[in-house]
Amino acid sequence: MSLSRPAERPKRILIFGGTGDANRIAEDLMHEFGRDVRLQLSLAGRTSAPSLPDGVPVRIGGFGGPEGIITHLKNEQIDLVIDATHPYATEISHNIAKACHAVAMPCIQYHRPAWEQTEDDNWIMVKSIEEAARILPEVGNRALIASGAKNLHAFEGLEKTWLLVRTVDAPRDPFDLEFGEWLFARGPFSVESETELLERNEIDVIVSKNSGGDATFAKIEAARNLGIPVIMIERPGGEPVIQAPSRSEIIDTVRETLKKV
Incomplete structure (x- = not known):
């Protein structure tokens, strides 16, 4: 699939990770969009020896709150943000959403479905x-x-x-x-x-x-x-950004979003 005309630069996507889902999303995006996108994965650095996707530049460390995220988005000329942090990482998700709202940056939060209790569970x-x-x-x-x-x-x-x-x-x-x-x-x-x-x-x-x-x-x-x-x-609620409950929906939402940026 081609997203760009020859004169356009690749669309730049910043993925906030720290989960295996984030790595798989990065791999999905590379497979689906190839050279039409340039990815960067951001990790907080809380886990030693994290598993990382091949071929994706990685930034490790915090941003110091929404203002630091805003500065990074501007400096790196980011076009789209994907929040694929842990479902309970509420502080960073809040900061990501706040920063993206401040600069009108499209943001997709991967909100994987919670486990569902069965009649055999206590x-x-x-x-x-x-x-x-x-x-x-x-x-x-x-x-x-x-x-x-x-x-x-x-x-x-x-x-x-x-x-x-x-x-x-x-x-x-x-x-x-x-x-x-x-x-x-x-x-x-x-x-x-x-x-x-x-x-x-x-x-x-x-x-x-x-x-x-x-x-x-x-x-x-x-x-x-x-x-x-x-x-x-219990699972905390999601942030007021675009929600995607599956990796396939991430791909579809990225495709539609990048047409507008």
């Missing part, structure tokens, strides 16, 4: 990680904490519940794990390995965010099979 829905920590001792004695590395301080001081805290990297914020163990691991995980982990550690409750996607869903399926309750932290 989910206890909560609004925040703080609420999850507050009710945890009432639900179980041995918990898998699989809600990410942020805000773990909410679980400090729990004396009745042993914690198996699984993160990709060590948390940057101080967290004193007095009664439990660390487990550093990166998905995707299989149902078999998750089942073995839960059984070996005698886990009787899981704390999770409803992140959606396939990479970490195995723990939800394993919990379902074993009859283990999941304290599920």
Whole structure:
């Protein structure tokens, strides 16, 4: 497909990443549009040794808020922004949306569908990680904490519940794990390995965010099979920008958007 006339420069797309979805979106765009687009992937740098797509320039580090994003958009002559950050990365998504609105920059947020509860699941829905920590001792004695590395301080001081805290990297914020163990691991995980982990550690409750996607869903399926309750932290709402719930819709929306810029 050709988007540009010979005299036009390639359209420049900035992808805010940090998820496997962002890498796959970048690969989709390269495959679909080829030299008609020039991509840049921006990562916050919170994860060591991140997986990166081949052939895409990567910027690592924060911007210092919306003003820093605006400066970057102008300096790099960006035509379109794609927010493919984690569904719970609300601060950066808010800053991206605010910056794009300020300079009338088209912005597409990849809002992957949340997991859906079935009649075989035992989910206890909560609004925040703080609420999850507050009710945890009432639900179980041995918990898998699989809600990410942020805000773990909410679980400090729990004396009745042993914690198996699984993160990709060590948390940057101080967290004193007095009664439990660390487990550093990166998905995707299989149902078999998750089942073995839960059984070996005698886990009787899981704390999770409803992140959606396939990479970490195995723990939800394993919990379902074993009859283990999941304290599920609800998904935050999306930003007031263009929403795309699938990679194919990202491609379609990019195609239509780039015709207008």
